[in-house]
Amino acid sequence: MQQQTTGVLVLDVGGQVRFAAGLGSDTSVIDSLTGLWSRRNVTPLKRVFALTSLEQPLTIATVSTTQGACFLVFQAPEADELTEFVASVDFSDDILRHFITNPYEAITVVDKEGTLRYISPIHEKFFGLRHGEGAGRPVTEVIENTRLQEVARSGKGEIGQVQEMNGVTRIVTRTPIFDRNKNRVGAIGQVMFKGPEAIEHLSSELSRVRQELDFYKRELSGIRNRSFGLDQIIGNSEVMRRLKDDIVRVAPLDVPVLLVGDSGTGKELVAHAIHLLSGRNDKPLVLVNAAAMPANLVESELFGYESGAFTGADKKGRKGKFELANTGSLFLDEIGDMPR
Numbered sequence: 001m002q003q004q005t006t007g008v009l010v011l012d013v014g015g016q017v018r019f020a021a022g023l024g025s026d027t028s029v030i031d032s033l034t035g036l037w038s039r040r041n042v043t044p045l046k047r048v049f050a051l052t053s054l055e056q057p058l059t060i061a062t063v064s065t066t067q068g069a070c071f072l073v074f075q076a077p078e079a080d081e082l083t084e085f086v087a088s089v090d091f092s093d094d095i096l097r098h099f100i101t102n103p104y105e106a107i108t109v110v111d112k113e114g115t116l117r118y119i120s121p122i123h124e125k126f127f128g129l130r131h132g133e134g135a136g137r138p139v140t141e142v143i144e145n146t147r148l149q150e151v152a153r154s155g156k157g158e159i160g161q162v163q164e165m166n167g168v169t170r171i172v173t174r175t176p177i178f179d180r181n182k183n184r185v186g187a188i189g190q191v192m193f194k195g196p197e198a199i200e201h202l203s204s205e206l207s208r209v210r211q212e213l214d215f216y217k218r219e220l221s222g223i224r225n226r227s228f229g230l231d232q233i234i235g236n237s238e239v240m241r242r243l244k245d246d247i248v249r250v251a252p253l254d255v256p257v258l259l260v261g262d263s264g265t266g267k268e269l270v271a272h273a274i275h276l277l278s279g280r281n282d283k284p285l286v287l288v289n290a291a292a293m294p295a296n297l298v299e300s301e302l303f304g305y306e307s308g309a310f311t312g313a314d315k316k317g318r319k320g321k322f323e324l325a326n327t328g329s330l331f332l333d334e335i336g337d338m339p340r
Contacts, residue, residue, distance in 0.1 A: 009029065280328050
């Protein structure tokens with residue numbers, strides 16, 4: 001005789017068995033469910049739960065009324081993930097409800113033939129459907145510009161696709177669903193973003209973060225203590241000798257110095273030499289690549305900011321380059337190309 005893998009058990013309000021079949025007629029199952037039913041006023045029964053106290057874990061679906069309860073019993077295969085999830089998480093039904101009702105995680109379900117089997121209530125409202133009206137119909141008749149039927153047929157997912165529905169643009173994902181034997185059984189659709197504007201905002205934020213990262217990488221290279229003196233300025237021509245003489249004369253003076261020259265001609269070497277020959281040589285030389293500084297960071301980087309000055313700001317605040325260079329030297333490289 002083939003082993004039963006499903007069953008049903010019906011109890012009246014007093015816990016007496018009114019009907020039992022399949023796994024529901026097993027004595028240990030009856031004892032376990034009767035005990036849970038008797039304690040329902042203390043520990044309310046969940047609509048779906050796992051019965052793990054038996055030799056073989058079971059999944060139980062419950063329908064209860066004021067007159068009694070009906071338990072649908074399903075035998076779980078070895079290492080069944082769903083049974084493990086339901087058994088481990090007391091609020092598993094609340095999590096499943098979240099995925100059905102949340103606007104950005106609610107699902108539309110089609111079978112492998114492209115027939116609509118379920119659409120979340122919030123999506124029903126969007127399409128102007130009465131509850132359950134779309135179920136059983138081809139999904140192409142219910143949802144404009146859908147490709148869920150193609151994903152269910154091919155088994156190939158589509159992520160971040162633009163879809164026009166009812167005159168509204170949404171960014172959606174379409175995911176094929178497979179059974180335990182890797183056979184296609186259907187597909188689900190979900191909304192990822194309200195529209196392309198959200199993608200553009202995300203892209204803009206990513207670009208800003210990358211720009212800041214590039215800036216701080218350059219800052220880090222400047223923070224590394226590179227001490228260059230006159231001996232690092234190579235050359236014995238008349239022009240180079242005059243340059244070194246100028247450095248020696250200007251270094252002791254407490255005045256701003258403008259270094260002019262094409263990129264790569266050694267302005268940073270001259271700045272280091274001036275600093276090392278000045279009376280500030282025991283203080284820091286702060287290097288700033290002004291051209292690489294993002295426009296939105298100029299004020300905060302040069303002058304610093306207080307705690308909580310803006311979203312993402314360091315909780316302790318941050319000193320600006322001018323303050324960090326106080327009593328030392330500040331070299332604003334490529335100052336002519338600083339963002340305005």
